[in-house]
Amino acid sequence: MKLRASLAAVGLALSAQAAVADGPQKDQFFVSLLGAYYDTRGDYRATDSDLGLGAGLGWSFADNWAVEGQYYRFEPDARVNGVSGKVDIDMWSVGLLRSFDIGQGWSPYVAFGVGEGRYDHGSLWNVGQFRDEQAHLGVGFFGNLNQRFAIRGDVRGVYHNRIDAVRPLATLGFTMMLGDTAAPAPVAAAPAPAPAPAPAPVDSDGDGVPDSIDQCPGTPRGVRVDERGCEVELKEPVTFNLTVEFAFDSAEITSVSFNELMNAIRFLREHPSTVAVVEGHTDSRGSDDYNQRLSERRAEAVRGVLVNSGIPAERLTSRGYGESRPIASNDTDEGRQQNRRVTVVVSSGNGG
Secondary structure (H helix, E strand, O other), X not given: OHHHHHHHHHHHHHOOXXXXXXXXXXXXXXXXXXXXXXXXXXXXXXXXXXXXXXXXXXXXXXXXXXXXXXXXXXXXXXXEOOEEXXXXXXXXXXXXXXXXXXXXXXXXXXXXXXEEEEEEOHHHOOOOEEEEEEEEEEEEEEEEOOOOEEEEEEEEEXXXXXXXXEEEEEEEEEEEEOOOOOOOOOOOOOOOOOOOOOOOOOOOOOOOOOOOOOOOOOOOOOOOEOOOOOEOXXXXXXXXXXXXXXXXXXXXXXEEOHHHHHHHHHHHHHOOOEEEEEEEOOOOOOXXXXXXXXXXXXXXXXXXXXXXXXXXXXXXXXXXXXXXXXOOOOOOHHXXXXXXXXXXXXXXXXXX
């Protein structure tokens, strides 16, 4: 049910999330397995681009800096003197990566370096191997899946010294971090010797007010208290306007604003002596009697969400006002959507 899904989303959002590193960390080795696309058309008798495989071995020698060696193998189609075949291309390079941490496990980088390409036509063209000095420059990214593995991709321009041309090289694959991937615990400085501190005042109920001046001992944890240690009572009702989406002619919740819902839940938990009225409203389509019943069902649906979040049912009531309290025009779809709403009005439990 969508209602259960909404509650599950609330629980997941409140769960603690483990931090994910951004790319290789300082003093960490990493290996990459990459698929590659290389456009060699017109060079060394090649007639087509090719997909190949590559691998890399790198070491992050400083924060956001790494050195890496790479190797790629390609076998594009070639044609020499009217005869078709393959040309074997082996490419080696060594270069530097300058990365930039942007959080959430993503680390874009700039890559530059030098290398060599070897081109062997075999029996297709009996001239031995060509060798070509190369330089490359490009951009890429690491996207960490966890502390150990990351997806990786980049695009580079490879300059061929022998033919004075730049050809594109694109890669995509996976990287594995080697060694210890756990973040080191910070080392705390040894505190200077100091006189033994005076014993902390006793606060049995944990409300921040010492027992010696607490006039309301035993206050439940999380309750908002005043300087006397007593729960703060509401002088005026507090209203929470929830952005709750309902389908037309339905009391089934399709979505609810997480922040607004949590504000209401948090306030009710901090003031356990309060009560709340959940008020439902509709747009003007339909009869008055039907809209009245529909608004009651909508208010009861949101009340169920609050009860399932841990608010005692006896503190919550629901009421429907039908179409009698619009906050926007019912002449437009946008206005009618705003009128299909729910509010939570919190007041003191003694009727104040």
